Amino acid sequence: MSELRDIIVVGAGPAGLSAALTASGLGLDVLVLDEQPALGGQLYRNIEKANEQTLKILGSDYGRGRHLIEKFRNSNAEHLAGATVWNIEANGNVYYSKAGQSSEIRGKHVILAIGAAERSVPFPGWTLPGVMGAGAVDSNFKSSGTIPEGPVVFAGSGPLFLSTLGHMTSLGVEIGAVLDTTPQGNLLAALPFLPRAMKRLDYFLKGAGMLLNLRRLGIKYAKGINGYEAHGRDRVEKVSYSSKNGVQHVEAGVFLVHEGLVPRCDFTQLLGLKHCWDAAQRYWYPQINHVGATEIDTIYVVGDGAFVHGGMPAITKGSLAAVDIAGKLNALPLDSKTVTLAKLEKKLSSELDFRPFVDVLFRPRSNLFKMSDQTLVCRCEEVTAGEIRRAINEGCLDSNETKAITRCGMGRCQGRMCGSALNEIIIDELNRQPLDTQPLRMRPPVRNISLAELSQLSLFKNRVR
Amino acid sequence: MKHADIIIIGAGLIGTSTALNLARAGKKVFLLEKESSACHASAVNAGGVRRLNRHFEEIPISVAAMEMWPQMSALVGSDCGFRSHGQVHIAPDENSMKFLTNRVAGVESLGFFHEELVDATEIKLLVPAYKGKCKGGIVARSDGFALPAVTLKAFFKTACSQGVEAYANSKVSSITCGENGFSVQTENGGLFESEILINCSGAWGGNIAALLHEHLPIKPTALSMMVTARMPRFLKPVVGVHGRKLSFKQMDNGTVVIGGAHISFLEMNKERTTLDFKEMRISASTVQEHFPIMKTASIVRCWAGIEGITDDDLPIIGESQKTPGLFHVCGFSAHGFQLSPMIGRLVASLVQGKKPELPLDAFSVSRFKNPV
Ligand SMILES: Cc1cc2nc3c(=O)[nH]c(=O)nc-3n(C[C@H](O)[C@H](O)[C@H](O)COP(=O)(O)OP(=O)(O)OC[C@H]3O[C@@H](n4cnc5c(N)ncnc54)[C@H](O)[C@@H]3O)c2cc1C
Numbered sequence: 001m002s003e004l005r006d007i008i009v010v011g012a013g014p015a016g017l018s019a020a021l022t023a024s025g026l027g028l029d030v031l032v033l034d035e036q037p038a039l040g041g042q043l044y045r046n047i048e049k050a051n052e053q054t055l056k057i058l059g060s061d062y063g064r065g066r067h068l069i070e071k072f073r074n075s076n077a078e079h080l081a082g083a084t085v086w087n088i089e090a091n092g093n094v095y096y097s098k099a100g101q102s103s104e105i106r107g108k109h110v111i112l113a114i115g116a117a118e119r120s121v122p123f124p125g126w127t128l129p130g131v132m133g134a135g136a137v138d139s140n141f142k143s144s145g146t147i148p149e150g151p152v153v154f155a156g157s158g159p160l161f162l163s164t165l166g167h168m169t170s171l172g173v174e175i176g177a178v179l180d181t182t183p184q185g186n187l188l189a190a191l192p193f194l195p196r197a198m199k200r201l202d203y204f205l206k207g208a209g210m211l212l213n214l215r216r217l218g219i220k221y222a223k224g225i226n227g228y229e230a231h232g233r234d235r236v237e238k239v240s241y242s243s244k245n246g247v248q249h250v251e252a253g254v255f256l257v258h259e260g261l262v263p264r265c266d267f268t269q270l271l272g273l274k275h276c277w278d279a280a281q282r283y284w285y286p287q288i289n290h291v292g293a294t295e296i297d298t299i300y301v302v303g304d305g306a307f308v309h310g311g312m313p314a315i316t317k318g319s320l321a322a323v324d325i326a327g328k329l330n331a332l333p334l335d336s337k338t339v340t341l342a343k344l345e346k347k348l349s350s351e352l353d354f355r356p357f358v359d360v361l362f363r364p365r366s367n368l369f370k371m372s373d374q375t376l377v378c379r380c381e382e383v384t385a386g387e388i389r390r391a392i393n394e395g396c397l398d399s400n401e402t403k404a405i406t407r408c409g410m411g412r413c414q415g416r417m418c419g420s421a422l423n424e425i426i427i428d429e430l431n432r433q434p435l436d437t438q439p440l441r442m443r444p445p446v447r448n449i450s451l452a453e454l455s456q457l458s459l460f461k462n463r464v465r
Numbered sequence: 466m467k468h469a470d471i472i473i474i475g476a477g478l479i480g481t482s483t484a485l486n487l488a489r490a491g492k493k494v495f496l497l498e499k500e501s502s503a504c505h506a507s508a509v510n511a512g513g514v515r516r517l518n519r520h521f522e523e524i525p526i527s528v529a530a531m532e533m534w535p536q537m538s539a540l541v542g543s544d545c546g547f548r549s550h551g552q553v554h555i556a557p558d559e560n561s562m563k564f565l566t567n568r569v570a571g572v573e574s575l576g577f578f579h580e581e582l583v584d585a586t587e588i589k590l591l592v593p594a595y596k597g598k599c600k601g602g603i604v605a606r607s608d609g610f611a612l613p614a615v616t617l618k619a620f621f622k623t624a625c626s627q628g629v630e631a632y633a634n635s636k637v638s639s640i641t642c643g644e645n646g647f648s649v650q651t652e653n654g655g656l657f658e659s660e661i662l663i664n665c666s667g668a669w670g671g672n673i674a675a676l677l678h679e680h681l682p683i684k685p686t687a688l689s690m691m692v693t694a695r696m697p698r699f700l701k702p703v704v705g706v707h708g709r710k711l712s713f714k715q716m717d718n719g720t721v722v723i724g725g726a727h728i729s730f731l732e733m734n735k736e737r738t739t740l741d742f743k744e745m746r747i748s749a750s751t752v753q754e755h756f757p758i759m760k761t762a763s764i765v766r767c768w769a770g771i772e773g774i775t776d777d778d779l780p781i782i783g784e785s786q787k788t789p790g791l792f793h794v795c796g797f798s799a800h801g802f803q804l805s806p807m808i809g810r811l812v813a814s815l816v817q818g819k820k821p822e823l824p825l826d827a828f829s830v831s832r833f834k835n836p837v
Contacts (some may be wrong), residue, residue, distance in 0.1 A: 087740075404508060410765075411689075412763070451762045459746070
């Protein structure tokens with residue numbers, strides 16, 4: 001394989017596929033890397049192999065991916081499946097691992113399209129077997145058709161929460177209870193944005209239909225939940241939850257939690273790019289311009305990894321970056337670049353019309369990260385909230401220093417699971433503005449590789465810097 | 466304008482340890498640090514606490530420092546994670562063994578007996594997982610390792626509790642020297658005055674000296690490290706192999722910390738390091754060759770720390786050749802962590818015009834031929 005490509009796209013979801021399609025359509029040499037065995041990312045996961053029943057259950061949002069992937073298959077863009085990227089450098093070097101072999105490759109430009117991850121929120125019992133992300137269970141269903149065995153208790157909020165719930169009810173999963181953590185004031189606050197959002201009436205109808213369906217099936221649905229715990233000896237057996245009506249319990253075989261999606265900033269943090277804080281969604285996102293370009297000329301960020309906007313906008317964001325790069329690489333004359341970008345931007349803006357409503361409606365609850373001292377925050381290194389608070393009270397001032405002292409975030413996942421919680425504790429304890437805090441520093445390899453694999457790393461023959 | 470007896474630039478371990486000792490001697494000290502908290506060499510080093518294989522000039526200080534490490538709780542209220550599992554330096558061939566034999570004789574002729582020559586059988590007992598070539602080696606049985614970030618925090622906290630006034634986010638950007646001493650300005654608008662100024666700015670030592678038009682031969686260098694996921698316990702002492710770039714230790718929690726002075730790319734103006742994976746590949750091969758048990762170890766993180774390295778690999782300690790009242794204590798050349806508790810004590814005496822417990826002459830900047 002050639003060492004130098006015009007564009008390396010990391011992530012084969014809607015944003016990455018669209019970027020690759022657009023760029024290769026403009027004559028650029030594109031390679032797409034994705035750790036999954038199949039194209040599609042999270043949203044269109046495994047869609048090429050989906051059967052009729054799956055397609056029916058997952059609906060048109062999923063089905064739409066087929067068309068995109070077909071176009072991708074017919075393009076000149078190359079796809080490397082099962083390729084886990086573990087390092088990216090500012091000059092466009094990308095290191096990835098495939099089937100136990102790591103290699104280096106370079107792109108004149110790198111488009112990061114690695115999407116969003118479920119927000120990880122520690123709560124008592126969150127490490128018990130049987131407690132899982134709702135989105136992860138949805139992904140499992142897409143890739144292998146497996147569904148959880150009930151009674152399944154759902155807790156959380158957000159569009160993905162509702163769609164997963166919808167899929168699981170359609171599949172006939174036994175649902176013990178649905179604990180909706182959406183703050184009850186959100187709806188009122190979101191109403192002013194409703195008119196702009198009305199053109200996606202289909203979403204609202206779908207959501208409403210799903211809730212009606214729950215009622216029809218007699219599934220317990222509790223609103224205004226402001227906290228929960230998982231209990232059990234060897235795995236989850238029971239969930240307790242609190243609302244203004246006090247604490248209640250429900251039996252659970254599986255406990256599925258989802259508190260919204262957050263951009264995956266692993267690589268943008270690794271690259272030392274500037275990040276902004278979204279106060280409403282309470283997450284960091286990389287600072288980019290209107291076409292996804294970052295302060296490092298080689299690096300672009302598109303899709304939910306730039307900001308969580310969902311599938312359709314991700315497709316448009318991917319194209320925007322591709323067109324901009326095509327301009328830079330002289331594959332597109334300036335005037336047609338300008339016209340195309342303007343068109344795409346208009347499209348994006350109209351696709352984002354429903355977002356303000358959704359974003360306010362699903363704004364996370366304010367006590368999301370209020371945890372007791374006993375709550376385990378870092379599962380890799382087994383650090384509790386109390387230990388973190390003690391370190392802060394003894395003088396640690398930011399997340400990176402607290403990490404060095406407590407080891408919270410130093411384990412295998414490099415803080416992907418505990419980073420937000422750690423930062424939120426610092427914000428709380430030191431009365432900080434989130435913007436005055438720092439997300440955890442990332443270090444390569446961003447995904448673990450074995451020492452033997454590193455010792456066999458295949459590098460360019462002519463390395464330049 | 467704030468006034469103190471002494472201003473120290475750089476709140477790494479060298480600056481903090483010096484500040485602590487001066488505060489205990491009743492001096493008013495300002496400690497200026499450009500970061501929100503010191504996060505460079507002192508916080509991210511390999512944590513090796515080693516007398517073994519020291520440059521002969523450094524041995525007296527290193528030996529004295531070693532007596533302090535087991536007493537850290539009394540000194541700074543934390544054991545600093547110090548573990549005294551020994552340090553081992555292996556001779557892979559006859560030539561290395563000859564070299565090390567001579568070395569130990571040299572060390573003993575200075576009156577120090579911490580380095581012990583051992584045979585291959587003893588190495589096997591000490592490091593059973595070692596499968597590389599071995600003709601014997603040298604051992605310092607009460608050497609060990611500690612936790613850098615924890616050590617730095619403990620020193621810093623203690624220094625502050627002893628009255629040191631520490632200023633964070635305070636990058637020194639200009640220094641003037643007049644009749645009444647130094648006036649130091651920081652980028653965030655701070656203005657500080659003192660009679661005595663100590664340059665403890667590590668890899669930035671040359672930059673600080675340059676503010677007063679002095680040249681120090683310190684080369685900022687990014688040194689690479691890697692750490693693995695937890696492994697079952699297989700190793701107690703810290704291990705190095707003669708002639709090979711390997712420094713290897715297993716921490717209490719089972720993670721394995723791998724160093725060996727592999728260099729990363731460094732853009733000093735941005736303070737940005739980029740790991741050189743060609744070097745990391747070599748490091749991984751070296752580890753595998755000597756410790757096959759490590760093949761399946763999972764690498765969790767690599768990083769690089771910025772250290773000041775001098776032309777002769779010895780630190781610069783002493784009064785400026787050019788500006789009286791200015792002291793340089795920097796350029797510890799990748800082995801300042803172990804020395805730091807003792808350096809603070811010696812430098813505190815030096816700047817107060819007292820005779821230090823141990824001579825520091827060998828580290829004077831005058832040893833370099835470069836014109837001032
Ligand atoms: C990867 C690595 C591994 C190492 N392993 C070992 C080991 O195993 N054993 C051992 O003994 N030693 C080791 N060392 C060496 C040891 O870490 C250093 O010698 C020691 O920490 C130096 O301390 P310092 O205070 O001089 O420097 P630093 O800790 O770098 O402190 C200097 C401080 O000065 C500040 N500063 C710079 N310019 C300014 C300015 N203009 N204004 C204000 N502040 C400023 C910096 O921000 C910094 O915090 C290692 C070093 C590295 C990098």
